[in-house]
Amino acid sequence: MAVLRLLVLCLLLVTASTAYRDEDFEEFDEDEAEFDFEVSEELDDDEELDTDYEEEGEEELPEEDEDIDGEEFEGAAPSQSRQSPDDLTLSESTGKMKPFWQAYIVELVVVLCMGLYLLNYFIGRARNSSLAYSWLSAHRELLDTNFTLVGDSGEGDDPTEGELVKLADDEYVLWTSGRAHCIGMLTHMKLSPRQDLFSIFSAFLQPNTDSTTVIFQLDENDMDTLIFACGQKRALTKLVKEYEDLSRYSPSIKPMARADGLFQATESGEVAASVLSDRIMTFLSKHSHDILSIHITDQYTGITQDSEDSDTVVVKKPEKRVIVTFAGCSMDNVLMKFSLQLLEHIASIKLSKEGRSKANRNRSKVSASLEKLAHSQRQEAAQHRREDKAKAAKEKMLAETDPDKQRKMEERENKKARKRNQPKVKGMRVAMK
Secondary structure: OHHHHHHHHHHHHHHHHHHHHHHHHHHHHHHHHHHHHHHHHHHHHHHHHHHHHHHHHHHHOOOOOOOOOHHHHOOOOOOOOOOOHHHOOOOOOOOOOOOHHHHOHHHHHHHHHHHHHHHHHHHHHHHHHHHHHHHHHHHHHHHHHHOOEEOOOOOOOOOOOOOOEEEEOOEEEEEEEEEOOEEEEEEEEEOOOOOOHHHHHHOOOOOOOOEEEEEEEEOOOOOOOOEEEEEEHHHHHHHHHHEHHHHHHOOOOEEOOOOOOEEEEEOOHHHHHHHOOHHHHHHHHHOOOOEEEEEEEEEEOOEOOOOOOOOOOOOOOOEEEEEEEEEOOOOOOHHHHHHHHHHHHHHHOOOOHHHHHHHHHHHHHHHHHHHHHHHHHHHHHHHHHHHHHHHHHHHHHHHOOOHHHHHHHHHHHHHHHHHHHOOOOOOOOOOOO
């Protein structure tokens, strides 16, 4: 992305340089035209003087004496009717030479902008890398205490330790595993694009801040049927709009009672009361500015599918996840400790019989509606395939030049159509005594 932006910047600057050069060439053409006009006027004046001189010479010259010997004038210099080229004086052109810095001002600006962009790119990339590894160093002791494997890159057969996976110049992930109540934890650090000069300028209009997302992937028996989300209004609204589980089971957003600035979206009141214990509410009220969102679900299927982009509905297998997103890339262990405590609390929640039964009914309804929608789309796709096949057979029949073959093909297609339209009669099975 940074290279693409640099190419766009170079293209814009080259375009500006071309326009600037065109203006200089227009001025040069005007000066050259004016210069040619002045030279032509001087040449016309010289021709007029020569013409007058020849006419006066014809009138004043006496008749030549036949007795005059031509040898007396052998040494005489011939008369010159024109001035020598060295005597001609040309008027100076009105255009003046520009100083070096003015003549190449656009090129200097292009080089300066490219240099600033590259310098900011290397400095910003080094800054983001240093920030990510500083976060890992600050949390390494806590992670080693709670997980068996910290920093596995996922490459090769043998696991690795203490490695951050770089997704981009402003994105780093850390995978940890080997803990009770979860399969693994993925930490995703989304940093400000400090390496991009355009993003730095656009940050004055829309600030780009760092964020840290902790994703716990739970096993089937590690969490009950829970769907709950809370956080700042802007972040929570985006979650409910983008994720399928929240948009289906808990689309409404309400403000939280004991945490100023935070909102919640829950499947039921029992789920909200079970998740928001006194200890959790105390921490949320104290660190409401540090927490962007908390997403707890047993029906995680990812981002909502766009019906315009996809023709078929894909029924995904739901997963159980706990996702916590913090503002900034804090070096303090308080937020990470809270995430681990929240995981332990979620694993200990057990809904009542009525609450679990209601949640299961909701999931059955959603699953049935998805299966019905997928079935109707499969039928529609099969109908389209049959229509395309019939259209191809008809075109093939019309393209046949032999009348007998064309008639046989038509009879064959009509027979297939009558067979498809016949009602299907189920055979009766007679029980043998």
